[in-house]
Amino acid sequence: MQESWGPLLYQMSRLDENGLQQCNTVAAKIKDQLANRQFADAENSWSDLENVVLANSNAVNLYNLLEDDAPENAAAVLSSSSLASFRSNKGGYSGYLDSLAASSGGFDGLMNTVIKKKLGIIPKDVSWGEQSDLVFDAMAGDFMKPRIEEVDQLLKRGLNVTIYNGQLDVICATKGTMDWVHKLKWEGLDKFLSSPRTPIYCNEEGQSGTQAFVKSYSNLNFYWILEAGHMVPIDNPCPALKMLAHITQSPAT
Structure with missing residues (x-):
């Protein structure tokens, strides 16, 4: 997942080559730690990667790459004395x-x-x-575990599994999430990957253009929610509600 951060932000002009290289270096360290099952250490390195991103992107919002994390005072946030305390505050979403x-x-x-x-x-x-x-x-020891085997078991037992991603999310970037999906061992994975995507519209709700895509096969569903970051229901409520209606098999009202 973390290997997708640098390339995504570079492609979206929030990082230059120097920032990309620094991000890739930390991401490679995280990959090695995960391979060695050093999950707590990997989480600490994940925090380091956040700091590298903030320092090189003028404090991009990791929940929505089109926004700044501190739009009115990015310079103060990025000072060496305030950066650590800034990232230790996990209350941004709740706030x-x-x-x-x-x-x-x-x-x-x-x-x-x-x-x-x-x-x-x-x-x-x-x-x-x-x-x-x-x-x-x-959950410090569990946060960085891939949980592929557990999801495989859910799929094998016939339980409906829905995965969704906001187009503008960095923390759970779509590229990283799809890379994770490709690692599933579920017997229906190849047919899922080869299935067509269906666009989702919200014309009746007053929104023009494509709002999302969904791909489904058997009991696995994947939603690409456009114009949304990590907080999909806040950023683009209409396709989020339609997705929830599909998951719960109830009307989107």
């Missing part, structure tokens, strides 16, 4: 959602009122709480 949920009393308020009521299955005595940092830290 963004908090800003959207301000009218509901923050993200906690949104989840425990509007969303809880909408789902209709959450017990009254159960409240939503944000533990993302604790979960992230607790």
Whole structure:
């Protein structure tokens, strides 16, 4: 996955040759660590790769390569004294959602009122709480594991598996995700790869042009969501909703 970061950002003009070379060097180190099952070390190197990208791209947003991570103060972010603390803050996603949920009393308020009521299955005595940092830290030894065998088992047992990628995502770049798909041992993989893609439109919702593609074979589905980064439902809600409707086999309403 990390080997795709440098070439993608170079092709999108966020890196020059020097930045590309630095990214590729760290990515190669990560690849070796994964091959040697040094997963915790690989995660540390992954963090190093983020720092290299930020330093060479004027703080590109790793969740959406068309944006800056700190558009108003990139110079301060990139200073040697602030870079490490900047990347140690994993709350960017939650902070963004908090800003959207301000009218509901923050993200906690949104989840425990509007969303809880909408789902209709959450017990009254159960409240939503944000533990993302604790979960992230607790999974330090698992975060970099490929999990190919586990997905193969899901496919073999006939469970529906859906993979999706935002076109503008760096963290989970589409090229890296497709490389991972190619490593699956599932017996239907060749037929999946040779299957045609189907475009997804949102004309009735007021969006013109192609919004996404989907490829399906048997119980494996892959969605390419256009004009979206890591947070697909936020960046391009319409195809995200259509994808969710397909996964849950329910109307997209």
